[in-house]
Amino acid sequence: MSLYQVQNMTIEAARHINEWTYEEPYSIYSMSGDPEDLDELMDGTYFAVYENDQLIGYFCYGKNAQVPGGVKEQLYEDIAFTDLGLGLHPELTGKGRGARFLEAIMDFGERTYGYDQYRLSVASFNERAIHLYEKAGFKETGTFVNVSGDRKVEFMVMKKAEGAMT
Template structure:
């Protein structure tokens, strides 16, 4: 049986995570390789995900998982916000369901009986399909700069 572990992002992991590059149109999710970006990885609620001893992705929760937006009412109810990222070479291979299910189980341990919310770019139909398959439903939408986003919630 494969072992999955989670640990708070360390400095060397922040450098690795910032170097991940996704193909277009998912390059929208590439991170800047700046000191500010590294500090966000280290001071936010970011966790690396390892399967066996191989880093396969990350998740974050709380404020770290929210897309900054002027409409503060979008994030006021009592949900836990999550953000996820899978290592680029693993995406598009049918691994998303088990990847997200593993994260959801960890979040449910940390925040029992709290609805889970995530925000996704509307062009990312691959992710939206996965989220809907795992019980998330679109609750709101908004635009930030030139990108439309959906806020999706999974109730208990």
């Protein structure tokens, strides 16, 4: 079994991630290719994840992991929780790779920063991700609707209070 390597985001990795396109209905997770998305990926809060020198995903902690609709509804006020945002390469989703990927991200946060309580937001239709998060010990704590242009998507906020998965 290979191990994941976590690195600070590089411009090369950010450019690749900015081109990832997810199939419907997961297209809300696709980057736009806009320079603003590239700037966000390079703002110092994002990490790239590699397996056997291949970029397989990314993640961030903090405000960039929060969805604007959830901020508006004040669902991220509890500062005891670390917000977590993540993305697995589109070609790897739905293939049973998520649990190990999520575990590596939470383990990195615990080892590097001492994080032991996590919060994330997931589109309510994304049943496969919700199932993964529930298996990892996350519990739903609220929902909100995020409006982006003419698109309205319901999101679920989930929290895990007892640290990285074992």
